[in-house]
Amino acid sequence: MILVHVALLSGQTAAFRAALESTVADLRDRAREEFQVGIGSLSIGGRLLESKQNLEEVGLADGDTVHATVQQACLVSSHTARAFALIRSDGRVLTWGHPDTGGNSSRVQDQLHGVKEVQTTGRAFAAVLASGGVVCWGHEEFGGNSSKVQPLLRDVRRLCASDGAFAAILGDGRVAVWGDEYFGGQCSEAVRELSDVIDIQATERAFAALCRSGRVVTWGRSDLGGCSDSVQNQLQSVQEVISSSGAFAALLADGRVVSWGHPYFGGDSSSVSSECSELTLQSVQSVEASCGAFAAILHDGSVVTWGARYYGGDSSKVHADLHNVREVRASGRAFAAIRHDGRVVTWGDKFSGGDCGAVRHDLQDVLQIQSSQKAFAAILGSGRVLTWGEASSGGDSSSVQEELQNVRQIKGSQRAFAAICENGRVVCWGDPECGGDGRMLQEQLQDVHFQRCG
Template structure:
């Protein structure tokens, strides 16, 4: 079997990689599983092998382990590395070794793995017996030896940028990693009982208890201290995180926020409008809430989408809001059109393609650009051209698109025939096919 991969670079030039045999690459993606690191993608193929592409030093090249990547069930990504769970419960890793791409030190322990959680530079695997194995940057959670004796009957793990928090079967919590951003929960440890769920922002954690209250820890200025609103955090149904703030939806549809004052942690200016909230999305410094009547309320840094006043009249019958991770929002309204706001450089202004944004079914975002799938299976993009906002070079191939995944700087579209088209950052210049697919 041969492979021919064609990827468009920023210059508009097309780059090809070929192996002998057939003249096209068909990635039969199983369960539409595309995973991304900051600068790379990985996909599970129909035969259980893996395809990777992107920055070869940061997860885009799995050739060193390709002979082991067979019967892959799940793939998880840190910023610069990947970890794959195989059908027998073992794990294969690749990417930047010091950031989780090398699990050799714990390979013998990685058996019967059920789930993997990643932060920026480390991984934590839950085994079938409820114990945990960690690897990667030791200071950022890759070394859990100090709490290993407590990591028993683990049900769920969440991660901030450099720490982990595990919920045990009895509802208590164990934390490790960088202490100042969530790796140390001793200040609230006695209260962490009957924990139902943990949400993480970049620098802190928020735990929802069985009684609907919330406990927080981590960087006090960026979400780790909710004391100012503690009396309001009752009957919490859902928590949404920005990098430096949290927003909690209560049972009555109102919202409570905390964290960095200017990056979404202070919603006092719109508090009276936050009623019957059904969805919240966040950029790096702002939140957008969709209300039950289809209108939208925003707060936070204006330049990051916290001010939607310029398009407020258009924000009616909103079905869904998508945020790019930097500074803009895009809303699909009831007639299938799209309304955007925020930083115009990063997707906050879709004026150049507005006439084409009709019958939009889904929107995906990179850090600074958006891609919309239309009802006819075509794609419309806008925002930073360098990071996926310009798909001109692959336009003819974007037909019958079923799903789009995004990294920080690029997009990957899964087509109806199982093939994948990529565009964006120029590092997307090589695809590696692992496992049985390499066999002729």
């Protein structure tokens, strides 16, 4: 037995007697119970400790001090989801919204502890535990049942979701998938043999896996991004993959972008990629996607868009205002760009937030923007929240404005929003069928710590 001290950044410490053959995961569980908060990771001397290794293997000695990071609360939902999940700071999960699509997690609630990550297909949710296992709930056909691959779901590092299936990255770089086969829930032997996957992104019905070597491997519905054969020779030194509902865009190390998938949803970027085009995809810094279009921020702060016009693929009317842009966010059919001066520029479908005219005068000192399918919500430097877009999708927050004080995090579902305030309270608005009413859980939605998630 050795004595191990665990220290938080806040200065709190605790001491534990532990056997050398016990694991880092065991030590983390004991720290979580002692501090009553979720523990994200443990490290010593700046070196992260692997959960599955025992204390002797990581070189811990009697009297050593291990530093722990606190896992703070995080809201989870998506543009296709009709429910929310809240990962509490103690690693437990609360859910609300439509009960058949993940809003009711009572069946697995006793398993939802030590949760590190949650993702949703829109009809089901999946949680990664500190142990590396996975717990699913919601519509079984669309990802709510992982029993067929459960033996593989060990040491899971990350999850990604299409609209009906999940893909998990395992600790050894391999991939496991489950859910509806028409949404990418089945993959080829070549995908199962991958061993260096570091990230996965998904369209509505296809997945793209980014490998450590910089190459990309795809599967799922071919016309929605599941087949990348036409651009495979260009997919070299890929840094990041971004997805719309039916297409992918890959950001290369040299700042160029390669896209594939359905042309209508942004799978054809030739109009902004050729040397003769007025705006070209060169020196790209980041890319954001709506359901059917992409917007790229260039290194000079300008923005280039492509894809379906009615999904924000045409930004020509606001081109003169798109300068010094630091971030772009998208609803289902519109974009909102935050400039370095804190101002916001919007374009796309006006019924999906593409017209912020009603609040434009007040949209100053904007820190961040989140979206539902048809509305936007902006957090200002003052901690206030401004919303616009379709009223029934969260674009009208007047009923909860008095509660939206010192807001630190917002997340949108299909037609609703949830916000975490500095006082630890969660405030919801929008369509009750999509999580816009959290009153039944109000006592539990208190004293919440926050972090920005996605």
